[in-house]
Amino acid sequence: MTKLPLTLGFDTSGAYCAAALLRGTEVIASANEDMARGQAERIMPLIEEVLTAGGATWQDLSAIGVGIGPGNFTGIRISVAAARGLGLALRIPIVGVSHFEALALGYDAPVVCTVAAPRAKLYAQTMNDGTAAKAVLCDLDSLSLPDPTLKAAGLGSHAEQIADLTGGPVVAPQYSVEEAIARQAMLRMHDIDLQPPAPMYLRPADAAPSRHAAPVILAETQQ
Template sequence: MQPDPIILAFDTSAAHCAAALLRGDEIVALRHEEMAKGQAERLMPLLEEVLAEGGASWSDLDAIGVGVGPGNFTGIRISVSAARGLALSLGIPAIGVSTLEALAFGVDTTILCSVDARREMLYTQAFNDGTASSPILTSFDDIPLPNPKAEANVVGHRAGEIANRTGGQVVAAAFPFTEAIARKTKARMHNVQLPRPAPLYIRTADAAPPRDPAPVILD
C-alpha cells in the first residue's frame, strides 16, 4: 500500500502569510497570519512551524503547492521562488494554484470567482463542469457572466453585488484558502506535463519600483 502523500502548501499573494500541511485527505496543520509586509522574512519560519505541528519534516514531503496569484506582485514572487527552490532541493514537484482556482475548488455548481484587484477593479474567472474561462481583470460593470442563461453562484470579493447580476447566490468557499491549494495540488501532482509554478500576473506592474528588489524567478 502506498503511504499517504504529504503536501505542503503556502501563499503570500495578499496581505497574509499562510500555509497548510495535507497528509492523505487530512489537514494536519493550518496557519494564516495577516500581515501587510514582512512575508519574505516570515515565510520559512512559518513553514517550519507548520511541518513541526503536523509531525513532518522536509524529507517527508511528496509535493509543494503554492499560490501563484493574481495578487500582490512582490508577494507572489516570494512564494513562487520559495516553492521552486524547495522543489529543486527536495527533488519533488512544485504545483502552482491560482487564487481563483482555490476559491472554486470543491464547489460543484457553476461559479464565478472574484478577487479584489484594487482601484475599483476585480480579477474574475468562471468555472463550470470542469471547464474554466480565462482569468481577467475587469471593472464591476464589465464582468462577463459565465453564460447569458446561467444562474451562476458567486464566491469572493463583492460576491453579493455580483450575484444580483448572475441571478445566482453567494456561496462560501468549500475549504480554507491554503487547504484548497493543498488539495488542488494533490489532484495535480501526478501530472508530469505541468510547468513549474509561475506568477499569474494579469495587471501590469506599477511604474514605481518596490523599495526592496523582488526575488528572482529562475528559468
C-alpha cells in the same frame, strides 16, 4: 499499509502568510497570519512551524502547492521563488495554484470567482461552466458574465454583486486558501504535463519608470 502522501500548500499573494499540511486528505497542521508586509522574512519560518506541528520534515513531503495569484506582486514573487527553490532542493512536484482554483475547489456548478484588485477593480474568472474562461482584471460594468441560464454563483470578494448580476446564489469557499492549495497539489501532483509554477499577473506593475537615462551599451573595441 500504504503510506499517505504528505502535501504542503502555502501562499503570500495577499496581506497574509498562510500554510497548510495534509496527510492524505486530512489537515494535520495549518497557520494563517495577517500581515501587510514582511512575508519574505516570515514565510519559511512559518512553513517550518507548520511542518513541526504536523510532526514532519522537509524530506517527508510528497508535493508542494503554491499560490500564484492574482494579488500582490511582491507576495506572489516571494512564494513562487520559494516554491521553485524547494522543488529543486527536494526533487518533488511543485504545483502552481491560482486564487480562483483555490476558491472554486469543491464546487461543480458554475461559479464566478472574484478577488479584490487595486483602484476599485476586481480580478475575476468563471469556473466550471464548460468553457475555458479567461482570468481578467476589470470592473463590475465590464465583466463578461456566463450564460444567464446557468445562474452562476458568486464567490469571493464580490460574491454578492456577482450573484445580483447572474441571478445565482452567493456561496463561500469550502476551504481556506492554504488548505485549498494543498488539496489542489495533492490532486495534481502526478500530472505528467505539470509545469513549474509561474506568477499570474493580470495587471502592469505599479512601479514608476526610472527617471534616469538608460545605460549606454558600449561597442566592443577591437584589439
